[in-house]
Amino acid sequence: MKKVNLNPKYHSLFNSPSRYHICTGGRGSGKSFAVNTFLVLLTYEQGHKILFTRYTMTSASMSIIPEFLEKLELMGIGEHFTVTKTEIINNLTGSSIFFSGIKTASGDQTAKLKSIQGVTTFVLDEAEELTDEESFDKIDYSVRATGKQNRCILILNPTTKEHWIYQRFFQNRGIADGHLGDSENINYIHTTYLDNKEHLSESFVAQVEDMRERRPDKYKHQILGGWLDRAEGVVFTHWRIGEFDEEQDTIFGLDFGFSTDPSALTEIAIDKTRKIIWIREHFYKAGMSTSNIFEMCRRIAGKQLIVCDNSEPRLISELKTKGLNITPTIKKKGSILTGIALMQDYDMVVDKGSINLIKEFNNYAWKLKGSIPIDNWNHGIDGSRYAIQYLLTRSVPKGMYVIR
Numbered sequence: 001m002k003k004v005n006l007n008p009k010y011h012s013l014f015n016s017p018s019r020y021h022i023c024t025g026g027r028g029s030g031k032s033f034a035v036n037t038f039l040v041l042l043t044y045e046q047g048h049k050i051l052f053t054r055y056t057m058t059s060a061s062m063s064i065i066p067e068f069l070e071k072l073e074l075m076g077i078g079e080h081f082t083v084t085k086t087e088i089i090n091n092l093t094g095s096s097i098f099f100s101g102i103k104t105a106s107g108d109q110t111a112k113l114k115s116i117q118g119v120t121t122f123v124l125d126e127a128e129e130l131t132d133e134e135s136f137d138k139i140d141y142s143v144r145a146t147g148k149q150n151r152c153i154l155i156l157n158p159t160t161k162e163h164w165i166y167q168r169f170f171q172n173r174g175i176a177d178g179h180l181g182d183s184e185n186i187n188y189i190h191t192t193y194l195d196n197k198e199h200l201s202e203s204f205v206a207q208v209e210d211m212r213e214r215r216p217d218k219y220k221h222q223i224l225g226g227w228l229d230r231a232e233g234v235v236f237t238h239w240r241i242g243e244f245d246e247e248q249d250t251i252f253g254l255d256f257g258f259s260t261d262p263s264a265l266t267e268i269a270i271d272k273t274r275k276i277i278w279i280r281e282h283f284y285k286a287g288m289s290t291s292n293i294f295e296m297c298r299r300i301a302g303k304q305l306i307v308c309d310n311s312e313p314r315l316i317s318e319l320k321t322k323g324l325n326i327t328p329t330i331k332k333k334g335s336i337l338t339g340i341a342l343m344q345d346y347d348m349v350v351d352k353g354s355i356n357l358i359k360e361f362n363n364y365a366w367k368l369k370g371s372i373p374i375d376n377w378n379h380g381i382d383g384s385r386y387a388i389q390y391l392l393t394r395s396v397p398k399g400m401y402v403i404r
Helices: 009-015 033-040 064-074 110-114 133-142 164-169 201-214 216-223 292-301 313-321 333-342 355-363 379-391
Strands: 021-025 049-056 080-084 087-090 096-104 121-125 151-156 181-183 186-191 239-242 253-255 262-271 276-286 306-308 326-328 347-351 366-368
Touching: 009 021, 009 033, 009 186, 021 033, 021 164, 033 049, 033 151, 033 186, 064 080, 064 096, 064 276, 087 379, 096 110, 110 133, 110 379, 133 164, 181 347, 186 366, 201 216, 216 366, 253 292, 253 379, 262 355, 262 379, 276 355, 276 379, 292 313, 306 379, 313 326, 333 379, 347 355, 355 379
Parallel strands: 021 151, 021 186, 049 096, 049 121, 121 151, 239 347, 253 306, 276 347, 306 326
Antiparallel strands: 080 087, 087 096, 181 186, 253 262, 262 276
């Protein structure tokens, strides 16, 4: 085996007794290289089964496994391993690294992954992409092999402070950005390109140092790996937290959730003259039954109009039969972008008590600028958009929002 120069900050992966290892850093920080090197070396101990995941991993043999193969060759140990489409096995010890996405073309794999027996180390790469803390917990709880130290390693580029990783491992524990060392069963490792300069090209270093001068905010987040108060590339920028205008006529928007996604009811008021939209969250809850949704909507909206998601016609029919004044939104090609454009043309005031909506507005961002928003952080926003599109694209006389 050739000598491996591992960043000293990552030596704690070997030495720390902690279960959780939070590896953060910006671009060029070498965090993935260091963790993957550690995992290869860990397979030289007998009895290890390492589960390596990403939120999305359509084909390990086409994505992550080639990275590991290159590492094995660089270390001069390729002959020690057998490689399949989903696994790398150390022939000397029998220890292995098994690769899988949490979400694949076949659907959510959480149930399958948590049932794998004998896992000693669980790795979540690109952990910022997993926004569902419950999926992490299910796999985490299954890592309980005996006779070996159990580890859960998260590798990520920090995103916003609304992310469950920040709130769980940093905010709730009083841990600052860039913290190093062990605290309450958690080992924190943070690196930047400054820790990895010897492995970076001169052009990359020049590029990021130019960014430091021109865009210090972007440099702090993308290069130094700092957590953001608000996501980069957010869809809505002209909004503020304030008081709902009780003098305006209102309408309601409803987005239906499923087992893990919340159903969200919001109330909308619009002043077309002053170009202001007020939005107020009323409920935002996962796992609601039809009866729960009806009772909550009846109590809050009464006879007022509710514009809802059109993807559940049976549910809408049942809610109508029960007595709600509810109508489905009209979805056409490009309707999401049309609705976003309508909302962007107004100043928006989000009621100060709308905690989940505020989080959504801080995190709902473009996947592809101006063409595709992320399909996340949007449950309350989607319901609001249905109602706003209804009001701004139809001629609705004043006072017609209520059944007389």
